[in-house]
Amino acid sequence: MPTSTPTPTTRRRLGYLAGRTLPADLHDWVVHDITGTGATRRYVIRCLVPLVPVLAGLLFVPGPWLIRISMVLLLFLPFVYFLLALKNVYLRHRLVSHGLDPKLLDKHRQLRIDEEREEYESRYRLAP
Template sequence: MTRTTPTLWQRLRYLTGATLPPSMSDWVLADLTGPGATRRYLLRFLVPVLPVLCLFLLVPGPLWMGLSMMALLYIPLIYFTVALTYVYRRHRLVSHGLDPALADAEEQARAEAERAAYEARHQRG
């Protein structure tokens, strides 16, 4: 029997960039494009960095200095993580042998619905 969801070890490897077997393609697709995909992506990139950044709090000096050093690194990380969400999603789909167009399937469906509503409103088509 082939597994359709990853084991704990496979999930940890997946979080670090490894690919999963083809039998888990549906799980990968749901993880990358399903509800909560953006939230999971942001948590995977932004939370593990926090303990490392907290080391700046050990630097001698006032608290604001350690916090500002953390912010100098964390704010750009947040910015680039959000900016590269789409690129990362497409890359992970391709690395698992899935169509990268699935990354924006929700936007395509929304655009088609808007176009159909527009055409219905203006008696076109």
């Protein structure tokens, strides 16, 4: 029977989303959350959800629609730009705050690079 990674309770998960650290027995879950498949999608969603009410509120400011949409875009576009630009910095901080190695963030990328290199070498390298 395969062993499954323990997951945090709802209360602990909400605390984690608010920036708190999880206990050491949940570090495997934290590593998977930060470096696993879909980590970027989860990161973007977690950061954009609190912004949606603010942007929706700006649509109720009196004035022409062009001004309202411009206000929303003036906040949304730079926010998303910096959100993605600083993704690695924030995720490394999350790993360090849990007492984990920040190099874990590059684990999946390095595995992909190694696989691509092996495929390239097997395809284009001459046999000795």
